[in-house]
Amino acid sequence: MTNPEIERIKTALPGWVEAGKPFASEGKVASYIPELSKAPKEALGIALISKDGETIAAGDADLSFTMQSISKVFTLILALMDNGEELVFSKVGMEPTGDNFNSMLKLELVRPGIPFNPLINAGAITVSSLIEGADAADKSARILHFFKELAANDCLDYDMAVYRSESETGDLNRSMAYLLKDNGVLNGSVDDVLDVYFRHCSINVRCADLARMALVLACDGTDPLTGQTLIPRRYVQIAKTFMTTCGMYNASGEFAIQVGLPAKSGVSGGILTLVPGRFGIGIVGPALNAKGNSRAGVRLLETMSQELDWSMF
Ligand SMILES: NC(=O)CC[C@H](N)C(=O)O
Numbered sequence: 001m002t003n004p005e006i007e008r009i010k011t012a013l014p015g016w017v018e019a020g021k022p023f024a025s026e027g028k029v030a031s032y033i034p035e036l037s038k039a040p041k042e043a044l045g046i047a048l049i050s051k052d053g054e055t056i057a058a059g060d061a062d063l064s065f066t067m068q069s070i071s072k073v074f075t076l077i078l079a080l081m082d083n084g085e086e087l088v089f090s091k092v093g094m095e096p097t098g099d100n101f102n103s104m105l106k107l108e109l110v111r112p113g114i115p116f117n118p119l120i121n122a123g124a125i126t127v128s129s130l131i132e133g134a135d136a137a138d139k140s141a142r143i144l145h146f147f148k149e150l151a152a153n154d155c156l157d158y159d160m161a162v163y164r165s166e167s168e169t170g171d172l173n174r175s176m177a178y179l180l181k182d183n184g185v186l187n188g189s190v191d192d193v194l195d196v197y198f199r200h201c202s203i204n205v206r207c208a209d210l211a212r213m214a215l216v217l218a219c220d221g222t223d224p225l226t227g228q229t230l231i232p233r234r235y236v237q238i239a240k241t242f243m244t245t246c247g248m249y250n251a252s253g254e255f256a257i258q259v260g261l262p263a264k265s266g267v268s269g270g271i272l273t274l275v276p277g278r279f280g281i282g283i284v285g286p287a288l289n290a291k292g293n294s295r296a297g298v299r300l301l302e303t304m305s306q307e308l309d310w311s312m313f
Contacts, residue, residue, distance in 0.1 A: 017059035020300035027287030027295030030267040035165035039286035044296040046283045047207035049215050051224040061207040065284050066162045068266030071200040072124040073239050078146050079130040080235045092123045101249045104176045113183025119246040122176050128197040129187045136192040140199045151209040163202035210272040210282025218274035251291040259301045260311025269294040
C-alpha cells in the first residue's frame, strides 16, 4: 500500500533542497576547529528513513561529516543507561541556558559548578566522564559500539584529522573541564575526559546514519527495522525533551516555533531530527548561522515542517 506522505516527500524533496541551497551563502563554515573549515560551504543534503524502512535522500546526502554536538544526545543516553537518572542529574541540570553552546558564564554565576544541561559543552564534557569503562580507550570503544548499533552501521569510525585538530585547539573546552574538575563535578583526569569527548564529537557519519539513529528515537528506543530495543523508552523521552528545549542551542525556542520537532545540531553543519513515530532524518549543510546551526539545513526543515504539517505543537 502506498503512503501518500512518503510519495509527496519523494516528489517534492529535490525541489525543497534546491530552494534551500542558496541560504548557505548567508552562513559561515566553522573554523575554530581548523579541520572543519575544509567542508564544502554550499552543500546541502538530507536522508529520511520511514518506520517501514523506506529511505529517501536528496542533495549532497553522501557527504561525510563529523557528528560534533549531535553525539551529545547519545552519550547522554549511554550515561543514563550506565548510571541511572539520579546520578546523572546530580552532575548536570535540565534547563536551557540562553547562552552560546561553549559558554562557561553560568558555571560560575548560577549554581556553581553544575552545567545547566547535557547538550552544552560543559554538560556534555561532564556526561563523558560518566560513561562506564576501565579507561578512556574503553569508554570511547563503548560509545563507538553503541553508535554503530544505533546507526546499524558497523563501519562508523573517527575522523582522526578532526579529532587531532580539536584536541590541539580545544583550550576553551579544556578550561571548562578544569573548572568542572575543581568544582568536584568531573570524575577522572581532565585529559582522559576530554579525550573521550573529542573522540565522540569526531565520529564520522553520513545523513543516512543520522536518520537511522533518529528513527530509533522516533520509535521510542526500538529500531523498527530489526525489532531490537536499543534504549529504554524513559531515556528516549529525556533525550527528546532536551533536544526540544536545548538541541539547537540558544535558537531552540525559535526552532520550536518554526519547525516544532526535537532536533540536535552540530558545528559540522549536521542536524538530526525526527517526526515522532514516523521518520528519522539526517541533514548536512556546513555553512552555519550566527547561533551555530546549519543555515540551509534549518531553512529546509522550516519548509518541510510547513508543507507536511509536522510541528508537534
Ligand atoms: N556545537 C558543537 O557541535 C560543539 C562540538 C565541538 N566538538 C566543541 O566542543 O566545540
